[in-house]
Amino acid sequence: MTPQDEDFLRRAIELAVKARASGDAPFGSLLVGPDGDVLAEEHNTVTSDGDISAHPELKLARWAARELDPPTAAATTMYTSCQPCDMCRGGIERSGLGRVVYALSNEQLSTLKPGGGWPQVPQEGPALFDEARTPIEGFYH
Numbered sequence: 396m397t398p399q400d401e402d403f404l405r406r407a408i409e410l411a412v413k414a415r416a417s418g419d420a421p422f423g424s425l426l427v428g429p430d431g432d433v434l435a436e437e438h439n440t441v442t443s444d445g446d447i448s449a450h451p452e453l454k455l456a457r458w459a460a461r462e463l464d465p466p467t468a469a470a471t472t473m474y475t476s477c478q479p480c481d482m483c484r485g486g487i488e489r490s491g492l493g494r495v496v497y498a499l500s501n502e503q504l505s506t507l508k509p510g511g512g513w514p515q516v517p518q519e520g521p522a523l524f525d526e527a528r529t530p531i532e533g534f535y536h
């Protein structure tokens with residue numbers, strides 16, 4: 396981690412402060428291009444948007460997938476005030492970003508946040524293979 400990485404992490408922490416000041420959970424993130432330009436910034440808006448997916452990391456991943464070509468996305472770094480949760484990690488991987496740098500780890504966050512985590516939802520399957528494969532067969536060829 397470079398001093399420049401730490402400067403961008405400080406900006407992510409500022410965005411977390413901004414989120415908290417506006418009544419949302421205190422998390423912020425930014426996306427930086429290969430030349431060190433800040434391409435986009437976000438903070439958590441789960442409460443203000445009424446959207447459980449409004450984590451800054453996922454919002455930036457969606458923005459990158461929509462607005463950047465794959466080589467550009469792969470050359471970006473996401474700086475985030477806390478390690479991305481599982482939901483955001485999936486979005487980041489699908490968006491093809493190049494790198495993530497975080498301040499607090501999820502383990503460190505858990506020492507500051509009572510409770511934490513959500514109950515697992517039972518999943519049942521597989522079932523109806525012949526019927527379920529029909530809309531998929533041939534799609535990826």
Ligand SMILES: [Zn+2]
Nearest residue numbers: 450479480483
């Ligand atoms: Zn998340």
